[in-house]
Amino acid sequence: MKFIYNLSIHIVYFLLKIIAFFNKKIHLFIEGRKESFNKLSILTEKDKVIWFHTASLGEFEQGRPILEALKIQYPNHKIVVTFFSPSGYEIRKKYTQAAIICYLPFDTQKNMKRFVKILHPEIAIIVKYEFWPNLLDQLKQQKINTILVSGIFRENQLFFKKYGGFMRKKLTAFNHFFVQNETSKTLLNSANFTNVTVSGDTRFDRVYTILQQDNSLDFIKEFTKSTYTVIAGSTWKEDEELLVHYINEHASENEKFIIAPHTIHPEKIKELKASIAKKTVLYSEKNKLPLHDFQVFIVDTIGILTKIYSYADVAYVGGGLATGLHNILEPATFGIPVIFGGNKYQKFKEACDLLHKGGASMVTDKKDLSDTLTTLKNNKVLRLSMGEINFQYIKHNIGATHKILDYIKDNL
Secondary structure: OHHHHHHHHHHHHHHHHHHOOOOHHHHHHHHHHOOHHHHHOOOOOOOOEEEEEEOOHHHHHHHHHHHHHHHHHOOOOEEEEEEOOHHHHHHHOOOOOOOEEEEOOOOOHHHHHHHHHHHOOOEEEEEOOOOOHHHHHHHHHOOOEEEEEEEOOOOOOHHHOOOOHHHHHHHHHOOEEEEOOHHHHHHHHHOOOOOEEEOOOHHHHHHHHHOOOOOOOHHHHHHHOOOEEEEEEEEOHHHHHHHHHHHHHOOOOOEEEEEEEOOOOHHHHHHHHHHOOOOEEEHHHOOOOOHHHOOEEEOOOOOOHHHHHOOOOEEEEOOOOOOOOOOOHHHHOOOOOEEEEOOOOOOOHHHHHHHHHOOEEEEOOHHHHHHHHHHHHHOHHHHHHHHHHHHHHHHHOOOHHHHHHHHHHHHO
16 A cells, blocks of 8 residues: 555656646646755754644644744744645745745655654644645654644544555554544544544634734725625635625615635636626725725735624625635634535534524525525624624634643643
8 A cells, every 4th residue: 555655646746747837726836845845954953843734724724823822932943834735835935933834845755754854843733634644654753743733533534444544554643633523532532542632623712813913904994984794705706606696686785795705816806896786896906996985895815804804794705615615713703694605514513513503604596695695684683693603602612722732831
């Protein structure tokens, strides 16, 4: 199995290099990794290193409360952050709390032996998942204290299959698993892993702290003018078709909309704007036009969605009708109702929880969304009730970061 895996990795890497000529994201994926070892070369043998690895932006935000706490507690350590995906790296490559931010090298035996040796972390913190066999082998062989945080496991994963011994063995690289729920702990226990703590999800700590920061944006305030506002974040084409239908066919003059697409390619933004019958302005036009005159605001930039949610009366979170639901906890922490599409949310515990509790609504088509938005617009009591459910849910689930930090303090 090891031979097959290593052969496959080299074949996949070769194919990706060809695809990179035609695909911008894969091009970033390949080219960005060429700089990883150069960036790591500033490390010396005397440096004390804490390493975080995250797949993409969502996982980075999960690890961020731990990272920022460790930055304060261990100011003489160098914090290194690696990403697997360009969508995470490109947004956070200038994050100032880390000494080095780079891509995780491709998981070949040669790469990982070199990577772990250069990095020599006192502790390796892997967020949620990313179980690369050669990386885990090297962490174990080089005796690196390795933990998983905000981990979540499912019965259908290879680790828990009769034929999954190859991958199950790789989990022995972890000194401790901090998991989100009892199901994950039970599954790991069934595979004879007892070094497991149910700590919860650090994303709750992250989004709860958002309430303590300055979330004001003067241009959003100018746009909304305290008018009832629906904010749709991380939307895909499938989400936008439903939203545009409601805006064009059902929206009244006394409600406004802010749409922050997941992809901000100029052509796609242009198409979205052209599809909307109401007066629409882009973020990139905000200094040229009187924003309060417009009914729809399209955010053709990145990095400000969390603050924008603070101006919402209702939030729609995208992805659930496309590849997978984006973060619904960010708007929920502001105590507002959350709506999302209903095809691909089942793997997201928070979505299932908030549906069950009544703080969120799930839609599947244009009529669903139109009916839901109309009901929420006309029923302030319902909006406040759903918002309170969401806020209390966030508040009830904070605390994972402290449990993990206690372990790190005892092992660093």
